Amino acid sequence: MFKLPERVIKEVEGYRRLLDDFLNQRINPARFTGIRVPWGIYSHRGGKVFMNRIRIPGGVVKPLQLKAIAQAAQDFGNGLIHLTTRQDIQIHEVKIEDTIKVIDYLKEYQLSPKGGGGNTIRNITSCPLSGVCPDEVFDVIPYAIALSEYLLSQETSYQLPRKFKITFSGCTKDCAGVLTNDLGFLAWQKNSQKGFRVFVGGGMGAESKLGQRLEEFLPEEDLGYCVEATKNVYFWNGDRKHKHRNRLRFLIENMGLDGFKTLYQEEFQRLKAHGKIVLEKSVSDRTSIETQETFYEKDDEKFNTFLKYNVWPQKQKGFSSVELRIPQGELSATELSDLADLEKDFKGIEFRISFKQNLLICWVCQKDLYRLFLKIKGILKDFLYPNTLLDVVACKGALTCNLGLCNSQGLAKEVEHLIQSEFVDSYLFKNLDIKINGCPNACGHHPLGKLSFYGMVKRIDHRSVPFYKCLLGGKREGEQTRFALEVGTLPAKNVPNFLRVFLKNIEEMAYKTEGGQRIEDLLRNRARRMAISLLKEFSHVPPYSKNREFYIDWGKTHEFSLEGLGPGECGAGVMDMIESDLKEAQTSLREAERENYSAKKIKQAIFFSSRSLLVVKGLEPRHEEEALFMFKKTFVEEGIASDIYSNIDEIFANLSDGLSREEKMDKFLYAKDFLSHIRHLYDEMDPSFNFPKREKKIKGAIAHHLDLKGTGCPINYVKAKLFLENLSPGEVLEILLDEGESIHNVPQSLKNDGHEIMSIEKKDGFYRVVVKKFNGEEHKT
């Protein structure tokens, strides 16, 4: 069983302190966003309440843990639970001050939202039936759990360029989607040795890409090296600055798979040479392995449906797993708690979360199935038909998500209604699935849907109209995985009508070609052509005056609007924290200028500038003096920032409104220079948060160069003068000058200004002049 690493538990105190700072307005909301998102805490639309995403490694969760989550949702949230397509469990509408209570409460149950969001190692997933599935090569869950414990203990796991998703599949049926994760491990056996086929760089969302083969066969004992090497290459080389192209797949695209592999292999070898990475697999605490196999049909039609659709025999004789369809992954806390309580009557059962947002109950004795069925019937009203056309996957959409365009959940309900009344037990019912996403991001896994839709908006009649893009023919199946192909667009209002006709048509096609083409091939060819022409009939939107219905999204009563739509928080992290500080510094400067060079505002600007980059050094100052102290220690004294700022703390301390207007203007310009210096350092920072060191200023050594060849008089002198202004006394500059007027005038002028001309030497038709900036006070003539 997964144990929360010590590091995560320790870091709770840090979060508590920063939350307190935020609540007392000592840190601003933008900065706090960068702190809470890596803790899996996202704002709902409107920003008043929050979602907490609790990671469930491998999707395996104990009854006691489920009860704890239900309790937390009841006490601190809105009493509702959402199961995600990444096997997480979300609780919603938590007040920000209560997020710490959720963290505190759940950590006692080895649960945490840490790493549930942001640029972190996200929940490590695995086949939900792993360990019990008759088809699997071997049980992959222990690897997912061991890897979670290992990675969550490393600081770098929370400071990646972007999110990083890892998954494990137990066989080539590939329930976990090894080609659609940053790293996918497919269980593989070679000469009776356990191991994995490894895929890298997959992902869905903006520019979905399929993973490519990284390792033909990776022996299981090398798993840690493989993950760490991939992570390190990404950590050092990934792009942290360009938000929309910083997933691992873009790095691989940029350097090519071979280029990436070379770096990966070097790092792999380096890690192997430098010590051992041992992943400690937890041992199963289960003792009962086999029992009597039972025939269990009853004279109860619903139960027989349950047996047909919801029950999977386990590889352990006499046991079954039961899959409960949870529409859109939505449950009430009471329902969840009651389900967890089943354990009292059915000892030894275990819960799993599936990629279809369903809940699985494993280790049910077959003789108990009817009794269990009756109990479940008392808890849930709608749980039959998982993995059918009725089992529509849908993200949270515009209901709570900042990025959601359409109300995907509203459409899902409508579609389920249609299927329920017209398509249950049809030929397609068990062979097709539907996925709905509120926006082009892929939380609802639309690129993998056999039939899927994602939300978009069109402007018609000067109004926004909710639209969907329709896709066909995706499948998730190991190396045969294919993304769905786009078919066309249609207004949200028409999706159910379109579906009714489309499904009838394709049902007919499938009948005629039965035994011939597989349904997924059909979807990519004939059915696709049919859909394209069919969509034409359904793409028309009547003018607003004729039919308002088209301007209202499913599940809504008001006209469609994008109100509340905001920037995604998912990538919030270090870069956002830096940018938030730089922005604050800029604002403070602007206000200082407006308010007669207010000393307070100038101080604020200096403070924000000095704090901005500390975060990459893992420093979080508690007050202004500490920020300046840390800046001096880690940036000035380490030779990263210019040593002009070695007295920045004194300047800061002496800044007060008692100064004259001229002095304050001086300090204002100082603060402005300081901010541009920090911006410069930020620009120079490499993707791994390293800064180029300034050359050590050994007295007399040339540290700066200025090429003024081709620049005439007096602009050459003006440029030299400007350059020297920004150096400290005693620093040495090398200037290249043309022959003629330039060499006659410029050195003399610099000398007149008090600088020392150390040498002039002729070199291939131009002159190399070495100047030392004057020592002491600027002379005034």
Place this chain on the structure above:
Amino acid sequence: MVLNGERIERYSRQILLPQVGGKGQERLLASKVLLIGVGGLGSPVATYLTGAGVGTLGIVDSDEVELSNLHRQMLFSSDDIGEKKAVAAQYRLQKMNPDVKVVPYVLRLTSENIFEIIRDYDVVVDGSDNFPTRYLANDACVITKKTLVFGAFFRYEGQAMVIKPGEGPCLRCIFPSPPPPGLVPSCQEAGVLGALAGVIGLIQATETLKLILGIGEPLIGKFILFDSLGMNLVRLSTRKDPNCPVCGEHPTIQELIDYEEFCGLKSPSL
């Protein structure tokens, strides 16, 4: 504002000055000057400050350009007749130097609006030609401790001074109150040598630049009298008057007075 390639060239002859340099130029580009009146004095002030690259130049003037202005107000041409001066000036100055943000205020300064307008500026330059505005500007600058660059002319003579509240005398230390209405003729009656206005305006522009750059010795407590016919320039040392009604030890003026009624000048032209 960044000193990039083109700016380095534009201001190069100024950056070359030992006490200006890049830092001084940056100070200029960050500075904000308010000019009251863009007439005989205001034209050269605005022209040279714009050339020098002050960051923001506010121009207060409610009048329109008239044909009789053109012999001394070099910012305008015959095409501008009938245009609001502040707007015509903005158009012209913006073309001269796009780095400068020119803010026109087409209005008359009154006790009601002056604080609001001068609040955002570092230095105020008085280019007005009437006593109500001149005293209003003096009082407002003393009360808010803003530096005011004073200038005036009459026929062949002109005057200039820098009023830095707290450090030197103000206008009222020397002339406690405006002359009674009718005693001093306005421009329209008195006449003026155009070039003289230029000389005084340029003294004001020079003082303004010195103040922003923090260089040289500003005309604080030094009252300049310039006589163009004899070409004499006299610099009188003046002191703060402890009994000054606005900046003295026991000021009697603590809020602003509109002198309009008192002077009998309903619509002074600049």
